[in-house]
Amino acid sequence: MSIFDKHINLRKEFDVSALNNRATAKKLVKRIESSWVHTVVLDFSDIEFASRSFLDELNSHLPHIDKEAKKTKMNASVREMDELVQQTKDQHNSAFSKSNTQSESEVLTF
Amino acid sequence: MSLQIGGSWDPLERIKELVNNLRTLSSIPDGGTASFSTIDFIRPVSILPIASYAYDHNITIQNANSYLDSIEFPDGTNTSDFNKIGQTYFPITKADLKSTTRDGREEKLRFLSDQYPKLLRRNIDDLEFLDRVGNNVFYLLISEMVDNIMEHSDADLAYIFSQFWPANTSCEICLLDNGIGIYQSLKNAGRSVTDDMDALRKVIRQHLSAKDEFGSQKRGTGIKNTINLLSNNELNGYFCVISGSAGYFIDNNGRNHFINLTQVSWNGTIICMGFQKPHKHVDIYEYIR
Numbered sequence: 499m500s501i502f503d504k505h506i507n508l509r510k511e512f513d514v515s516a517l518n519n520r521a522t523a524k525k526l527v528k529r530i531e532s533s534w535v536h537t538v539v540l541d542f543s544d545i546e547f548a549s550r551s552f553l554d555e556l557n558s559h560l561p562h563i564d565k566e567a568k569k570t571k572m573n574a575s576v577r578e579m580d581e582l583v584q585q586t587k588d589q590h591n592s593a594f595s596k597s598n599t600q601s602e603s604e605v606l607t608f
Numbered sequence: 609m610s611l612q613i614g615g616s617w618d619p620l621e622r623i624k625e626l627v628n629n630l631r632t633l634s635s636i637p638d639g640g641t642a643s644f645s646t647i648d649f650i651r652p653v654s655i656l657p658i659a660s661y662a663y664d665h666n667i668t669i670q671n672a673n674s675y676l677d678s679i680e681f682p683d684g685t686n687t688s689d690f691n692k693i694g695q696t697y698f699p700i701t702k703a704d705l706k707s708t709t710r711d712g713r714e715e716k717l718r719f720l721s722d723q724y725p726k727l728l729r730r731n732i733d734d735l736e737f738l739d740r741v742g743n744n745v746f747y748l749l750i751s752e753m754v755d756n757i758m759e760h761s762d763a764d765l766a767y768i769f770s771q772f773w774p775a776n777t778s779c780e781i782c783l784l785d786n787g788i789g790i791y792q793s794l795k796n797a798g799r800s801v802t803d804d805m806d807a808l809r810k811v812i813r814q815h816l817s818a819k820d821e822f823g824s825q826k827r828g829t830g831i832k833n834t835i836n837l838l839s840n841n842e843l844n845g846y847f848c849v850i851s852g853s854a855g856y857f858i859d860n861n862g863r864n865h866f867i868n869l870t871q872v873s874w875n876g877t878i879i880c881m882g883f884q885k886p887h888k889h890v891d892i893y894e895y896i897r
Contacts, residue, residue: 518718519755550829608623
């Protein structure tokens, strides 16, 4: 990290141990956008869990931001979710069309 | 008017019983009174919607049950008072989202998705159960559903109530809101849906979502992944959603039903999720797509 990079410790920034929702990701994207530096380091130290929704929202916006965002210090769980989200984004439409295969079920009336 | 909570462990029977109780409540004028004629075994899905309905409609429910007192039925505990909760009881929890800014709403709902799973784990006195489900099962189940409330419900109130039963090492979590429901949320987003059942079918079968991203529709993954996680032979669980006059239930025994609610409708969305102690550590990432 250079002295010209912006460092955001996510645990301290949001005062949470789990990044669980899209709203938090949207706030983070705004924070990155408003930074005056070119590179922002997203520090996941002490973040136990990141939800699919959070990482999907974040990863959707990062390519559209005129900044470089580097994710660091993800634990194994958060890294696995991040990789899953990035993989499924690439396969998004085909995956959904294939997954729509559940059989029709009896409709109950209560 | 009397409500009944029986003794069945079958979650689908409990959903049927809940619908009957909601029908009974809906026949009572606002400000009226109801009572329980039977209280056998209380599950979150049996009691949380009744608590919420009674609060919204100012219905007094005569209550002579010490367990209901201990979970603070029907008013519950507000999220702001949660630091008072000890190890001996785990009450109905309510997030009052009225008259707050968007940031205020998000803060209260963030509490549910961040702090609530930790408190729930703290109240489960079975280390093997906790080790096998890890933190992530609780985070995934609760956070995805709370995120839906945050993003789509326009609700004034959100509730959560959970129970763990040591005797058969199973857990049930019920969340609900009194918002606009799935059909109206999709309609407001311009999706082609005709009624509650059509909307729910499209959410479950086609993963339709109200979310847009850079001008195109996004597919919903929260419910899909939650169902994947629960309806397998690791967690041996079940999932149910009720919104408006439509419902859906699935479990690991192959039961998979849409449900028409007759003469009753829920203004908002009810989610019920249950699971049992798995035989080994559960890797949630095997179920996320």
